[in-house]
Amino acid sequence: GENVEQHPSTLSVQEGDSAVIKCTYSDSASNYFPWYKQELGKGPQLIIDIRSNVGEKKDQRIAVTLNKTAKHFSLHITETQPEDSAVYFCAASMAAGNKLTFGGGTRVLVKP
Amino acid sequence: GAVVSQHPSRVICKSGTSVKIECRSLDFQATTMFWYRQFPKQSLMLMATSNEGSKATYEQGVEKDKFLINHASLTLSTLTVTSAHPEDSSFYICSANSGGRASVYGYTFGSGTRLTVV
Numbered sequence: 001g002e003n004v005e006q007h008p009s010t011l012s013v014q015e016g017d018s019a020v021i022k023c024t025y026s027d028s029a030s031n032y033f034p035w036y037k038q039e040l041g042k043g044p045q046l047i048i049d050i051r052s053n054v055g056e057k058k059d060q061r062i063a064v065t066l067n068k069t070a071k072h073f074s075l076h077i078t079e080t081q082p083e084d085s086a087v088y089f090c091a092a093s094m095a096a097g098n099k100l101t102f103g104g105g106t107r108v109l110v111k112p
Numbered sequence: 113g114a115v116v117s118q119h120p121s122r123v124i125c126k127s128g129t130s131v132k133i134e135c136r137s138l139d140f141q142a143t144t145m146f147w148y149r150q151f152p153k154q155s156l157m158l159m160a161t162s163n164e165g166s167k168a169t170y171e172q173g174v175e176k177d178k179f180l181i182n183h184a185s186l187t188l189s190t191l192t193v194t195s196a197h198p199e200d201s202s203f204y205i206c207s208a209n210s211g212g213r214a215s216v217y218g219y220t221f222g223s224g225t226r227l228t229v230v
Contacts, residue, residue: 034219043118043205043221044156089155099146100207100219102155 002027004092006103013080014111021106023090024072030092033066033073034100038087047088048075080110114140116208118222125196125229133191133225135206142208145189146219147181150203162189196229203227 031052036044148156162168162183180192
């Protein structure tokens, strides 16, 4: 089955700096890659997703890149703010409807 | 946007009792529901996938007789933890997918249920 590795497990950045989280996946059949933000005691919230027919997607301060050949995708957060502090999860599935396989998560701390 | 309501948000139960967790899709029909368990500082682990009107598919290692899943309607799925023990204490999260609307909403997660078995 699919295996998703996520790095780093923790990330501390100064407010205003950029944060980058990287994920690799094992199943070349995967073609849907969402990113979630989870705050303490809450369910994950989708922040951005990308499909395999696209190499990059951007939404304001958040961007995701996908390299299907290398089987890795990354989340980029620019101009970080304290409210960006949370746990971020990458995930992969074979279609936007099949089960998701999650990475291990990255705890991001944005220091004011 | 798509909303999934999950209840209760927190529950404490005695060892040996059963607990039911509900997930409702409020503004769309959820053809598929996923149930996850999350231990502290860990990732989400899929427990089972349920499709409306059919039996749930459980992941390897998940006891189907202990974690009963019912998806009797397109807007409601329930997870019942039977004969709960302290090791079942965890954060349980549901996720719904609307099938045809997946391209718009992807997966929508509930807010989670913190189960503590004492």
